[in-house]
Amino acid sequence: MKNILTVFIFSLLFLLSCKNNTTPVTDSDKDAIENSKDNCSAIYNPDQKDLDADGIGDLCDPDIDGDGINNEIDNCK
Numbered sequence: 001m002k003n004i005l006t007v008f009i010f011s012l013l014f015l016l017s018c019k020n021n022t023t024p025v026t027d028s029d030k031d032a033i034e035n036s037k038d039n040c041s042a043i044y045n046p047d048q049k050d051l052d053a054d055g056i057g058d059l060c061d062p063d064i065d066g067d068g069i070n071n072e073i074d075n076c077k
């Protein structure tokens with residue numbers, strides 16, 4: 001009886017430890033949007049603004065307006 005109880009307790013502890021080992025939510029830039037959903041995972045941008053709706057946040061997008069002309073040389077972003 002004591003052995004069964006011991007096995008039960010260890011099984012329970014194992015299950016609880018597995019629960020804690022589920023994929024941790026990572027948010028590199030601490031903007032409260034996890035990396036997998038963040039359109040600019042390395043830069044803090046909680047508003048997730050994306051002018052051209054290409055899935056790349058404005059702060060990371062080399063071509064903010066999506067007209068094919070990069071920001072540095074675009075005279076109308």
Ligand SMILES: [Ca+2]
Nearest residue numbers: 040041043045
């Ligand atoms: Ca971000």
Ligand SMILES: [Ca+2]
Nearest residue numbers: 052054056061
């Ligand atoms: Ca964009």
Ligand SMILES: [Ca+2]
Nearest residue numbers: 065067069074
């Ligand atoms: Ca542009």
